[in-house]
Amino acid sequence: MSALTWTSAVPLASLAAWVWLLLGQGFFWRTDVRLPRPGGPEPVHWPAVCVVVPARDEAGVLPLTLPTLLAQDYPGGTRIVLVDDGSRDGTGAVARELAARAPEGPPLTVLEPGEPAPGWTGKLWAVRQGIEHARRAPAEPEFLLLTDADIAHEPDSLRRLVRAALGGQLDLVSQMARLRVRTGWERLIVPAFVYFFAQLYPFRRVNRPGGRTAAAAGGCALLRTAAAVSAGVPDSIRDAVIDDVSLGRAVKRSGGRIWLGLGDRVRSVRPYTGLEPLWRMVSRSAYAQLRNSPLLLAGTVLGLVLVYLVPPVWACAGSPVAGAGWLAMTLSYVPILRYYGQPVWLAPLLPVTAALYLAMTVDSAVQHHRGRGAAWKGRTYS
Known part of the structure; x- marks a missing residue:
């Protein structure tokens, strides 16, 4: 594959992934799945x-x-x-x-x-x-x-x-x-x-x-x-x-x-x-989420790179397709930021956060193979 073909194919694949995520993954980015507001008659019997x-x-x-x-x-x-x-x-x-x-x-x-x-x-x-x-x-x-x-x-x-x-x-x-x-x-x-x-x-x-x-x-x-x-x-x-x-x-x-x-x-x-307690919160169970599988870990790393890191890197290199992927990513992150009352200018920084999560996931796997996986408050689970 020539360098030109590679340069075009990677951001296109990333954009295609974002189109699928936005439309085909249960509208995960929306924040309107909440308990219904109380309305109508109350229960006759309130259970214990x-x-x-x-x-x-x-x-x-x-x-x-x-x-x-x-x-x-x-x-x-x-x-x-x-x-x-x-x-x-x-x-x-x-x-x-x-x-x-x-x-x-x-x-x-x-x-x-x-x-x-x-x-x-x-x-x-x-x-x-x-x-x-x-x-x-x-x-x-x-x-x-x-x-x-x-x-x-x-x-x-x-x-x-x-x-x-x-x-x-x-x-x-x-x-x-x-x-x-x-x-x-x-x-x-x-x-x-x-x-x-x-x-x-x-x-x-x-x-x-x-x-x-x-x-x-x-x-x-x-x-x-x-x-x-x-x-x-x-x-x-x-x-x-x-x-x-x-x-x-x-x-x-x-x-x-x-x-x-x-x-x-x-x-x-x-x-x-600080960063350390947040790192522990994520890394203690990240590899368990992947069933402690090196194959799933490799696939997750590649997926995170393609979906979250390729768009900003290629966009800064001048790719409009990658820029479209970065925009889609940014817009999808705005609802959860609003839910948490945070400024929307944080949305374009999602690739930075994704890189941190990637590092936490790799660290979770390393700690698991060192026998220190899933550690929490003085206990470690294999």
């Missing part, structure tokens, strides 16, 4: 809900999040089970103290089950203990709200989740919590995290009954207890590093109806004050 919160070394964020669960405006029966997953910072004691300050809130139980059994990740082991405790109660709850310790909820969050589940006859309703975006690194990396996730798992395809695409957002997931039993979760996904996607797949595979969208009433308070 047990909130399960796995927590490991979360004493710093609990004062910002647990009170929001204790203050939920939910008409049905509610209780909270916080599972202290081997914390070393007094997480359990902080939770009990916060519950004591809110005597009118739902009852809180703190469990300390110890180290996970072999073959289990720590979070899923904690979730299992919480679900078992909930089901042993005199009256088994109809729903389980699985929410991370760093997630803050608006007072009507649970009410809206339950209304959506009842109105849509859904077995799993999950929302991607709005992540914190304040620092420069957060502005560069966090919106792209949600953008890339939606590109891999387009929400419209996830929400399509009978469709093959399945995923969930682990930070805020309302799950029918009967669906958990039918899908065998969390036991059936006990070793999953990317537990939320595995949860969505398990429920949908068992015949359950699932819904995934962006959250308006839930947000993460966890700060990422």
